[in-house]
Amino acid sequence: MAKLMLALDVLDENKALKIIEEVNDYIDAVKIGYPLVLACGLDVIKKIKDICDKEVIADFKVADIPSTNEKIAKITLKYADGIIVHGFVGEDSVKAVKDVAKNLNKKVIMVTEMSHPGALKFIQPIAEELAEMAKKLEVDAIVVPSTRPQRLKRLKNIANLPIITPGVGAQGGKIEDILNELGEDDYVIVGRAIYQAEDPKNAAKKFKEQIKNI
């Protein structure tokens, strides 16, 4: 059974922590991004973990030169259990993060494709090369959007790595279209369809059941 990762893309710490409390029983991991961290500080990760004791992944899409990537990873992985990096900037930049993560026994997850229209121009054409790079560098997982199930399957096959897949819910991805491709090390990411729901707890419960039942 695949796991459920909540994309906690809110900007207010109290709201973030309240949602975590509500959905705690139904999620397996939490993904947070720069907007929340810039608003509240990295310390918000500790507060989330105090409530839910789940994996917290920093979706920072790190994309700098190796020495800067290394610094970002060192600070972030003091708090987070994993960090998301771009492969586009090249092997050395990803490796700089991988080396930090390995020392700390944390995860590196690499973007291979993105779901927004602008990604068609430069990222999609090299997505398969990025999946090969992820395999070669032995990162812990790749990011593949759920909005194009055939691409998800293709990139997962190339990388032969666990995936985390955004796009389910508000972005139009349907959980039933992708679940056959997913194993127990893979994560379905749901954001707005949970945290913007009138009843986040119930929304998370439904997604969890959908994952269970297929």
Place this chain on the structure above:
Amino acid sequence: MAKLMLALDVLDENKALKIIEEVNDYIDAVKIGYPLVLACGLDVIKKIKDICDKEVIADFKVADIPSTNEKIAKITLKYADGIIVHGFVGEDSVKAVKDVAKNLNKKVIMVTEMSHPGALKFIQPIAEELAEMAKKLEVDAIVVPSTRPQRLKRLKNIANLPIITPGVGAQGGKIEDILNELGEDDYVIVGRAIYQAEDPKNAAKKFKEQIKNI
């Protein structure tokens, strides 16, 4: 005469502010990155501006989907005078930042090429397309490394925009090789050769004089 931008890539707030005090008379702008902000919070920008009242650019190499880029820009540009974005994620992602910056009368600066070896694989082959995109989107400036003066000239000509150029000093770029290409709206970025110098004030003074005298 080109301007001098200090890349303040230190991790400690007190050290950062001390360096700003020392070099204040010789720099025109300050560039900070995620390592310092993750360590100290965005508020460090206010503290820098309280001391030096110079432009502060957030070198966050923003590289996410448009809605996330927008959130990052909104928070960051409350503090910073400009923000650096990646172009490889596509026009819509850059435009999301550009729209926020325009409303706030702040700057967007787009990466067209990077100086580390890994950038040769995916970024350098599209650098000229990125420079064209920067021109089309009317961003305020582009980032072009000083380590390859011919490329700097070529990308500046394509974009027809002001540039900010890292690589002088510790990365091996020589100021005399690029100054002929630079006008008064362009910035030479120097980091370690100033902030790691035994006497940062004197180092900044020398770079400023070099820029003046050629």
